[in-house]
Amino acid sequence: MQQNTLCYHPVIHFIILALLFPLTNVHADTNPMVYYVQDYGAKGDGKSLDTKSIQNAIDACHHAGGGVVQLNSGTFMSGTIFLKSGVRLHIEKGATLLGSTNAQDYPDIGAQDPTKEERYNAGKALIYSEGQHHISVSGQGVIDGNGAALANLNQVRAHIIHFKACHDIKINDVSLVNGSWWIQKYDTCNNLQIDGITVNSKENSDMNKPRYADTPGRNTDGCNIVDSRNVQLSNCHIFSGDDGIVLKSFSKDLGCHNVTISNCIISTNASGIKIGTESAGKFHDVLVNNCIVYDTRLGGIELMVVDGGSMERIVVTNISLNNILGAAIYVRLGNRGREYTHNKMPSVGSVKDILIQNIYGTKIGRYGSSITGIPSAPLKNITLENIDLTFTGGNAPLYFEGYPTKPVEERTIDNVPEEEKSYPRCDIFGKLPAYGFYIRHVEGIDLRNLKLRFEEEDTRSAIVADDVSNFVLDGLKAQISPHAPAVIQGRNMQTAAIVNCISLTPAKSFLHASGNKTQQIVLSSNIWKNLGTHLSTDNSFPISEIHEKK
Incomplete structure (x- = not known):
């Protein structure tokens, strides 16, 4: 007896290997370089201004080809920081990025209009990025816009996050709290993922x-x-x-x-x-x-x-x-x-x-x-x-x-x-x-x-339809006051089918129709038991335009 054998085929072999050993992205850096902001002079005491230190860490990370800029335990007060390509700003649990209450720490930002050769004032932001790619904000920490104090003291408003004309963006897990303006604004961006964040403001x-x-x-x-x-x-x-x-x-x-x-x-x-x-x-x-x-x-x-x-x-x-x-x-x-x-x-x-x-x-x-x-x-x-x-x-x-x-x-x-x-x-x-x-x-x-x-x-109707054509109402179940004009009011309805409807409570009328443009209305398989009358009109159109079918 001849024994069955499995012939080798390169495509089948590749598929089997792929199922057994899922491929990883050979370009992905599974151990990205981490830049701790304290190494760049950040105090994290909630009083010192750490803007420059955080920005220096971001710049170093960007120039090195990308990685993680990390805030560990502490409160890091900052004005505007600029996120750059390849950088993930990671805020650890127990860490807070706190917006400054000094208006001078939030410069007006000139942004490029994507449809014109001009720049304009994009306002102010705590975290800003324009024209960058593969950027991220992550972690289980908090970004506090200090909005109540900022707005009350200086009449200044700033987005917590504002990204303009960026692509390949991920925002995940962080809490964004106490803003002074739109919490997040993503403008003319492409490939944006926002997952698992909390906004409390x-x-x-x-x-x-x-x-x-x-x-x-x-x-x-x-x-x-x-x-x-x-x-x-x-x-x-x-x-x-x-x-x-x-x-x-x-x-x-x-x-x-x-x-x-x-x-x-x-x-x-x-x-x-x-x-x-x-x-x-x-x-x-x-x-x-x-x-x-x-x-x-x-x-x-x-x-x-x-x-x-x-x-x-x-x-x-x-x-x-x-x-x-x-x-x-x-x-x-x-x-x-x-x-x-x-x-x-x-x-x-x-x-x-x-x-x-x-x-x-x-x-x-x-x-x-x-x-x-x-x-x-x-x-x-x-x-x-x-x-x-x-x-x-x-x-x-x-x-x-x-x-x-x-x-x-x-x-x-x-x-x-x-x-x-x-x-x-x-x-x-x-x-x-x-x-x-x-x-x-x-x-x-x-x-x-x-x-x-x-x-x-x-005492109002459940539905009012005015100047509506090709109208289908199928399966309405509506509570209605006995003092309401009708379950449904229709004016100038054209080509309408009202079917399989029930008034859940007694009513004066099911449908009150009006308007000299009213035409071709069909009522079918509706239940009238709770109604004084199933149809009332103001005589502004021929009654023959309404067709009743059982």
């Missing part, structure tokens, strides 16, 4: 007080990603005095794309997860997944274009919201038209191809969530599915940011302002006519499997 953290009851705000955004690409931000805890995690664009030639934000916990004095506000360029291919937003004063999830840019292929999924005083979800296309770096006045932008799914929220505030374009520029192809929100409800007056002298105007479907040129905030319209979702100027929107409830009776 939430001044005025008592949500039961007005926003600036105890101290002026310092705009301490937790993390700002500006005109950057190939970004991974994960496993972070952001506790910030202004917006939590924000993507921005200041250049019509750039934007943010290929960005993932995952497994983060966020609490802020403004908005939780936000894409936009500054929105000159293009946001595309962004995934936000598995995050918690809690104790947040404005919106939980906000997507917006108002400066001529565009937004598409954005996925927000698996988000838990709790105690959001503003809106759970805010999607906005406006026309503020802000001019950046001598650009011409931008044209109106666009927002399309947005998926928001698997959102669960409790203690959501009373403004109402909104999904709105403007008459000349509707949103397109928006999908919300598996949304379960419980609102605080109630009909008592609402006050702007908690100030008792600033009542918020209560709107009806007939008097919601366009606010086309306004700064985009989830509260710009006032208290909306829907406690759940207000939708206006949208072409193509699918709402599937929505559950909307309130803790205290709210």
Whole structure:
């Protein structure tokens, strides 16, 4: 009998060896040179200014081809330090890099504009880097911006970290605390990884007080990603005095794309997860997944274009919201038209191809969530599915940011302002006519499997849709007050299907339809048992435009 033999093949042999003995990067330095800042004269006593010593260590490390600059136990007070290619700034557990309170220790930084042959004032920072590569900040220690003292004593604000036009960046494990401005700013960067960091800089953290009851705000955004690409931000805890995690664009030639934000916990004095506000360029291919937003004063999830840019292929999924005083979800296309770096006045932008799914929220505030374009520029192809929100409800007056002298105007479907040129905030319209979702100027929107409830009776409709076409509402389960106009109010709806919906409590009407542009509305497989009437109209359109099917 012939015995089977295994023939040698070089490719198979290589694969077997690779599985048994995983390859390592032959170019990686597994034992990098460590430069201790104390060896360069740093005192680490929290009183002496160690800027020069830390910078000398960074310069030596850089000139030697790279390595680690390390801060061991102690508090190292410093002004601006400049991180350079190949250098990892490592802050050991028990060590603190402390920002100086002397304004003279933070020079104004001239940065190169990537779209023009000019430099401009990029502001101030504790750690700054421009045009560098393979840079890192790591360790389980603390970087303390000394923000309260710096801002109060000198009226000076500085980023804790500001990287400009850098690539191959890693920020991991460190705690960034007590900032005086945006905590982190990564501008026109590529290949950025931020993992496992903590931001703790939430001044005025008592949500039961007005926003600036105890101290002026310092705009301490937790993390700002500006005109950057190939970004991974994960496993972070952001506790910030202004917006939590924000993507921005200041250049019509750039934007943010290929960005993932995952497994983060966020609490802020403004908005939780936000894409936009500054929105000159293009946001595309962004995934936000598995995050918690809690104790947040404005919106939980906000997507917006108002400066001529565009937004598409954005996925927000698996988000838990709790105690959001503003809106759970805010999607906005406006026309503020802000001019950046001598650009011409931008044209109106666009927002399309947005998926928001698997959102669960409790203690959501009373403004109402909104999904709105403007008459000349509707949103397109928006999908919300598996949304379960419980609102605080109630009909008592609402006050702007908690100030008792600033009542918020209560709107009806007939008097919601366009606010086309306004700064985009989830509260710009006032208290909306829907406690759940207000939708206006949208072409193509699918709402599937929505559950909307309130803790205290709210006499508004669950959903209001105005100037909306190609509208699908499938599987709404909504609590409603018997004093509300209807479960759903629709004005100038065109080509709409409302199916498989249930009113969880008795209501006057299921759908109140109005507007002379209303046409081709289909109602099918809805349950009417809790309703006084399933349909009411203002007779502004032929009733034959509404088709009811069992």
